[in-house]
Amino acid sequence: TALILNEKGLTLDEEGFKAELQKQKDRSRAASEVSTDDWTVITEDSQEEFVGYDSLTEHVNITRYRKVVSKKDGELFQLVFDKTPFYPEGGGQVGDKGYLEDEHGDVVYVLDTKKENNVIIHFAKNLPKHLKETFKAVVDEKQRFRTACNHTATHLLHQALREILGNHVEQKGSAVHSKYLRFDFSHFAKMTPEQLRDVENFVNARIDGKLPLEEQRNVPMEEALAGGAMALFGEKYGDSVRTIRFGQSMELCGGTHVQNTSDIWHFKIRSESAIAAGIRRIEAITNDAVKDFYFDNNRALFEIKDLLNNTKNPVKAVSDLQQENVNLKKQIDGLLKEKSKGLKGSLINELEDLNGVLFLSKKVDLDANGIKDLAFEMGKEHKNLFVLFAANNNGKALLSCYISKELATEKQLDAGKIVRELGKYIQGGGGGQPFFATAGGKNPDGIDQALEAVRDYIT
Ligand SMILES: [Zn+2]
Known part of the structure; x- marks a missing residue:
């Protein structure tokens, strides 16, 4: 993560991060506290095989089940079948979802499928009513198809990366979901837009090429490798x-x-x-997700054009607006400087002489920077100045206190301490240096009280 942040010119609060990580770990430990019942065996079956490469619907019998309670998922039932069309999570690919239906039409949903100690386990929220009957087990076809699109695309992506970036590219991890795919691989530089386009084109050329699946099962490992199959490192x-x-x-x-x-x-x-030194991550989508992606982008573009009075060239129109904005900001800055100069002239006349201190407390219509400029400009002309300015900026109260340095030393006044104490009137706080300090608060109604209370510091 530090690496990614550095790339974006940001830094990481590592201590804070570690503390948060520990909290997270404690939370997930609490959440993963699991109590597991013993298996209830209905029939002994040594096969419990996976038949889901060839069919998505199968008549199955439950061979055993157990209840599992965790803080994270609550109460779940784990079911094992004599054979199953449900793919168990593995090789980066998510587990199948779907349902079981008995002869009476009662349905139990399969929320996830995993493999534990070589046994395929189906997760359900409830236990089927008639446990000993035969069920129709049906895999969610749409999700399976989208996941399959992403898995095949992952293989093509792997091939494309080795072809375009070089043979140093090794798969370091992958996640194949129904909505997207993620592929981690070894490579030492950020990919350029051209490389990314080349990789996309490479994969899409193979999609356009209508390449058929050629699958072989139960091939001896050596034969597969001799045939050119790529084995994944660490698998x-x-x-x-x-x-x-x-x-x-x-x-x-x-x-x-x-x-x-x-x-x-x-x-x-x-x-x-980047996800670690020398490891990059690509996230990609296929099929329906790409259609949604283009639809959303297109709609956003239409909306932008609409806001820009149906301009034919929205990029130029936005860039013109940005330039106009820069010019307007400059103009406003100039006008504000003029305004504070004019204000200075009239405020000098309002200064009160309190035992040799030139005092003023007043609400002005300026932002924080304008007030600071004004106070410092006035300070250039008078050496024994004590001013408190207040402003209401969009419902937020602001107090700024300026005390001439000589005066602050001589009378032991501290602008920082003063605004902190006056902060209670505007429901806020602040601080700064003995000669200049500011406070912000959420109660502009308290401004008048603060402007009155500040008199106590010099009388
Ligand atoms: Zn694969």
Whole structure:
């Protein structure tokens, strides 16, 4: 994170960050406090196999179940089937969702699927009523399809990065969701806009090329590697593996994929960033998410054009507005300087002589900078000045106290202490130096009281 912040010219409050991290850790430890019941076995079944590469609907029997209670998720039931079409979270890909339906039409939703000790576990909020019956298990097809689009795109992205950036690119992690994909890889520089465009074009060319899925299951590991399949660094593989090929991209992979790259429709990179030294992260979207992305961008552009009176060139129109804004700010700064000069002339006449101190407390219509300029300008002309200015800026009260340095020393006056104490009238606080200090508060109604109370400091 420090790295990303440095890139943006920001720094990190590391101590604060560590403290927050510890709090977060404590919270998640509390949230992950889990109590797990023992398994209730309905039928012994040694198979419990995954059949979801070929079908999304299957008739299944529940072999065992147990209740799990955690602070984070509340009460959940874990169900194991004799066979299942639900893909369990793994290889970066999320687990399937879907439902179970019994013969009476009772439905239980499967919220997530995970693998624990080689057993595929389905998570449900309730337990089915008729546990010993046969259920129709149905995977959420839309989510599975979107996830498959993103998984296949991840393989093509991996291939594109090695092709365009070089063979030093190694996959360091990936997350394949239904809404987006994330790919972490080794590379030492920020990618240029041209490289990002080249990578997008590379992947989209393979989508346009309508490459079919070529899948092989139960291939001996050596045979797969000899055939050119890419094994991921740090990943554990069994003796026999599954290979996924789309054109020249071939990986050892257990995930679910589209039948043809044209199913993906389009690939779009949303962001590229650093996550650690020498490790970059790309987030990208495919299919429906790309359509939504372009629709949203297009709508924003229409709205911008509309605000700019349907200009044909919104970029120029915005840039003109920015320039106009800069010019107006300059003009206003000049006018404010003039105003404070004029004000100075009339205020000098309002100074009261209190035992040799030239005193003034007054509400003025200036912002904080204007008041400061005014006070310092007046201070140049008088050596024994004590002024308190107040302003109401958009409902916020402001007090500024100026005391000539000689006067502050001689009478042991401290503008910082004074505004802090006067802060109670405007429900706020502040501080500064003995010769100049400011306070802000949320109660402008207290300004008059503060302007009156300040007299006590010199009389
Ligand atoms: Zn994969």
